[in-house]
Amino acid sequence: MMNRFVFIAKMLLIGAILTSCNSKNKETAEQKDSVKTTSKTPASAKKTIVFFGNSLTAGYGLDDPSQAFAGLIQKRIDSLGLSYKVINAGVSGETTSGGNSRIDWLLKQPLDIFVLELGGNDGLRGIPVSETRKNLQAILDKVRAKYPDAKLVLAGMQIPPNMGQKYASEFKAVYAEIADKNKITLIPFLLEGVGGESKLNLPDGIHPTAEGHKILAENVWVRIKDLL
Incomplete structure (x- = not known):
C-alpha cells in the first residue's frame, strides 16, 4: 500500500513539473510573438x-x-x-x-x-x-x-x-x-x-x-x- 502511495505522489510531482514547464514555454513564446509584433512597422507609419x-x-x-x-x-x-x-x-x-x-x-x-x-x-x-x-x-x-x-x-x-x-x-x-x-x-x-x-x-x-x-x-x- 505504501509503495502505491509513493508511486502516486511521484506521478503528481512529475505532472506538476511538466505543467510548470509548459506554462513557461508558453510565456516565452508569447513574449517572442510580442517582440515580433512590436518590431514590425505599422503600415500607417511607412x-x-x-x-x-x-x-x-x-x-x-x-x-x-x-x-x-x-x-x-x-x-x-x-x-x-x-x-x-x-x-x-x-x-x-x-x-x-x-x-x-x-x-x-x-x-x-x-x-x-x-x-x-x-x-x-x-x-x-x-x-x-x-x-x-x-x-x-x-x-x-x-x-x-x-x-x-x-x-x-x-x-x-x-x-x-x-x-x-x-x-x-x-x-x-x-x-x-x-x-x-x-x-x-x-x-x-x-x-x-x-x-x-x-x-x-x-x-x-x-x-x-x-x-x-x-x-x-x-x-x-x-x-x-x-x-x-
Whole structure:
C-alpha cells in the first residue's frame, strides 16, 4: 500500500513539473510573438513611393502584376527592412495628357517619393514634343505644390527612329531638360538593356517580359536607392 502511495505522489510531482514547464514555454513564446509584433512597422507609419505611369508600370501582359518593376522594387525594399510601401499607379494606354488629368485624384493621398513614367504613348502616337513637355511639367508642378517635401523622379523614354530622326531626338532630350530644370532625379532610359531585345519583350516588341522587368527594376533602383 505504501509503495502505491509513493508511486502516486511521484506521478503528481512529475505532472506538476511538466505543467510548470509548459506554462513557461508558453510565456516565452508569447513574449517572442510580442517582440515580433512590436518590431514590425505599422503600415500607417511607412512612407509612400508612387509609381505613376502607363502600361510599363502597370505590368501589361504579365501573369502577375507584382512581377512588374514597381512590385520588384517593393520586394527589394522589404528585403532590406526599409519602411516604404509602393503604390503602383500605372494605367495601360495612358498619355501625358491623361496623366495630367488623373494626377489630381491621386494626390488625395500623401506621398514621399513620386516616380513619373509617362510619355511613351505620346511618342508612339506622334504627339508634339511640346505637348508632352507641357504635360510632364504640369504633373510635376501639381505634385510639388501639394507635397513640397516629396522627392521627384522622372523616368526617361526613347522611341524608335521610324517616327523620324528629328522627332525621336527631340523626344529623348525632353526628359533630361525637364529633370535639369526641376533639379530632380532622372532615370535616363527606363528600358535600357531591354528595349529592342526580343527575348526580353512580349511578342508585341514593346512590353517587357518578367525577365525584362527585372532589368527595369535595376535601372530604377540604382537611381532611387539614395533617396530612401
